[in-house]
Amino acid sequence: MGFQIKTKCVDFLILGGGTAGCWAAMAFRKACGGSVLIAEKANIRRSGCLAAGVNALNAYIVPGKTPQDYVAYARKDAEGIVRGDLLLSMAKGLNSAAQELEKLGLTILKDENGQYAVRGTRNIKINGENIKPLLADAVAADAGITILNRVNVFSYLKAGENRIAGALAFGIDEPVLYVLRAKAVLCATGGAAGLYKPNHSGFSQHKMWYPPFNTGAGLAMGMLAGAEMTTLEMRFIALRCRDTIAPTGTLAQGVGARQINAAGEVYESKYGLTTSQRLYGTVMETAQGRGPCFLRTTGISAQQEEELFKAYLNMAPSQTLRWLESGKTPCVADVPIAGTEPYIVGGHTASGYWVNTHRETTLRGLFAAGDVAGGCPQKYVTGVLVEGEIAAKAAASYCNEPFPDVSAQEIQDWKNKLEVILNHSNPADASTDELEAQMQTVMDEYAGGISTDYACSAQSLAAADKKIAELQTQAGDLHAADLQELVYVWELRERLTLCRAVIAHLAARKETRWHCFAERTDFPDRSADWNVYVNSRMENGEFRVFTRPLVGEEICYEH
């Protein structure tokens, strides 16, 4: 199979048509009217995190609270390792993002005074089942936005050492190599799932919390292009309904369900209430023989139960199916909970690209927003939208620059590399699936996965790095029978790159800042010496890891 080369030139190229990508496309059009192209590996109608729908808008400044309160909450939850400038600029835009979503047609519950009905202290209630089609329809309505569905983006194009000039993608349906040239580029490919052995490893292996199709492409591409990354050691591990891996917030916040152990004791207050402490408590109760743990729902009314069925159908239908087929519905049976495998998700924790206040990365002309961008946890849907908008507005300033040059030789080299994988005649020793499973097992056992209660040490991490490096060599020989398999080969290579970066970051932070997220058995305590960011950059094929001082909200941070 040979690739045909097609070139497209636009002012603003967006990689990933998910939450941040769709929003940024519209914001860029509003800001300067320039041309936009969204390159999406699936179809923007239902791609990414929003595919199944969402439960609530989790980031909103409710009456009586201020954006600064939101910053304080996120900082506390992340034990101080956040960027104040990023959090504050995001928090200031949350409410207008919610209003814009409502204008697009999202159902948001209002109280008797016409105000959004609040859940807890930061959430508003919605029907989020159709949130992605609403975004996709709004994008499709603008003729200035070109949508390229079903193309897998796999590398940046650079003009010189430090200027991004576009990206390369290949078609999933036809052997086309797309050369996407742009004045400014937004990376919005989301976070990464599938690095660690998941809760289920057989037929239901992809029944995970984070979309298994977000494989960290944008992160790996950035690393290979020499972009600086931050806080990858702060992995996100979700506390979820066991088996279905459905969200638990709806039960905890909606019907006030408390976390209890097998003896029925409420244990959450023993460990603390940050996101990582809630998870840690569940892990410890189980490790010490007091598991399994549950969310106590028994005794809720039939009416409450019916509302739970509906809420889960709007975001995680497997949970409602589970309840209905088993008969163990929440009013008669407590809901068992468990921790997931670790993910890299900059929208929940702080890992991802190191950006300035305008969300530009350390590579000129390359912006990052959403789950791929670091320093700014607790973004959720609205925060991701705000980041997309901030990045798009800053990218508009590139509109008057000429197109950066790209190298014809580099493009030809990539074409050859893709064709080698597709036309390889020697079968490799192992298949993509086998290597993926081996990678996940290594990460699980040596880099703090479920089987070690998320804990690791300098020694185990060194072993992990060695084994992942070996798998990288093997993955270099993989063969793909068709374009979809080529995507799988590429995803595996991206994940392997990311695994090595995560290992390097976990090894660098010599303390336990967050239980479970970065749990070090050899440094079990927190240390004030580590009130810094752990950042990294790939240099000559190796990750150079270094620290940077914390940045507060009073600063407009420039690189």
Added chain:
Amino acid sequence: MSIEIHAKKCIGCGKCAAVCPGSLIAMTKEKKAQIRRPERCWACVSCVKECPVQAIALFLGEDMGGLGGKMVVRREGTLLRWTVRLPDGSEKTVTVNSRDANKY
């Protein structure tokens, strides 16, 4: 975790294949939708919701404790009627109005 496509019911519109976020569904030469790698399904139900003739059902894999229930959804205006058919033939339906926000 996966979905099951009922080939007899499928009218070959291709909507499910277009929306799957993992590009897991392909159309056969006979214009029938087919899931290529069921173990790669995320269970997001995008395809289940797109299918105009309820040819796609969600089920829970046995390895995650699934008991054989199959769930489909029918769209009537703003209403989504979700029906679970249990192995004994009985059915349970929950109706959601997309104009109603979640209570929780």
